Amino acid sequence: MKHLTNKILKKLTNHDQQLFAIGCAYINLMRARYPEIKALTEVDYKVFSQWGEDGIIDYLLTSIGITKPKFVEIGTEDYTESNTRFLFQRTQCQGLIVDCDEHLDAKVKSWLSTWKGDLTALTSFVSKSNIISILQKTGFDDNVDLFSLDIDGVDYWIIKELPEKFAKVAIVEFNSVFGPDLEVTVPYKDNFFRTDQHYSNLYWGASLAAFVKIFQEKGFTFVGTNINCSNAFFVESSLVSSLSLELPDTSELSPYTNNFMRESRNQDGSLSYLAGKDRLKAIEHCNVIDLSSGTYEEAPLSKLCRL
Numbered sequence: 001m002k003h004l005t006n007k008i009l010k011k012l013t014n015h016d017q018q019l020f021a022i023g024c025a026y027i028n029l030m031r032a033r034y035p036e037i038k039a040l041t042e043v044d045y046k047v048f049s050q051w052g053e054d055g056i057i058d059y060l061l062t063s064i065g066i067t068k069p070k071f072v073e074i075g076t077e078d079y080t081e082s083n084t085r086f087l088f089q090r091t092q093c094q095g096l097i098v099d100c101d102e103h104l105d106a107k108v109k110s111w112l113s114t115w116k117g118d119l120t121a122l123t124s125f126v127s128k129s130n131i132i133s134i135l136q137k138t139g140f141d142d143n144v145d146l147f148s149l150d151i152d153g154v155d156y157w158i159i160k161e162l163p164e165k166f167a168k169v170a171i172v173e174f175n176s177v178f179g180p181d182l183e184v185t186v187p188y189k190d191n192f193f194r195t196d197q198h199y200s201n202l203y204w205g206a207s208l209a210a211f212v213k214i215f216q217e218k219g220f221t222f223v224g225t226n227i228n229c230s231n232a233f234f235v236e237s238s239l240v241s242s243l244s245l246e247l248p249d250t251s252e253l254s255p256y257t258n259n260f261m262r263e264s265r266n267q268d269g270s271l272s273y274l275a276g277k278d279r280l281k282a283i284e285h286c287n288v289i290d291l292s293s294g295t296y297e298e299a300p301l302s303k304l305c306r307l
Contacts, residue, residue, distance in 0.1 A: 022047075
């Protein structure tokens, strides 16, 4: 069994090396086009990220003149598929990855040559009460170039705790099921786990409109999403002039919430393949915070929109 496991790991490693080499070659070719890019979807490209974040990250960092970034990524699972893995392997930079997996550090070191750069792997369930202390204790509370957050839960409340201009580029996963107009988030709860909150797995996070507003308050400009419309990208406002992009119209976010994933679940955990407004209807009785009201009062989702 051990021999078989080693053979599988070796095969996977060789496959990853091929992906890495192809990714580096592609990025080097694409850089000649960066001055002409008008939308992030033009540079959407996957190497080790879940979707096309690898290409978008390189475009943004290169455009603002950052070659060896200092990064934070929260919500990485075992780091094999993440927003900063390709970045770390390509630049051997300094980074902090955080996940609730108690064996995170050991898992990452078992397949990634972390000694080639300065990568800190921290096991922690991130909350609004500990996010600042985590960053301070690890030395990532200032001069951060890239900040990525994807915890499928109280992401909005984590961002709310951060200071203004906490990074040059920020990435956050939003819940596209909430649509383009609602400015909502799930209520804050320690140890939020999406499946425990609602069997459908659709009740989590915050809407894109909610993130656009809070990032504006913290000195960032919304610059677009990946093709999948799952991750939103923000750049510190004073640096936006370095980009060639035509900036999104934040009064009309529909083009950036067209996520057609059908990942909803039945009560037994099997896929139910809900689409369109049926996804929203599945969680209509769940409470959300209407951030547009400024009162932070909870109300059923059905009260805020017509289903």
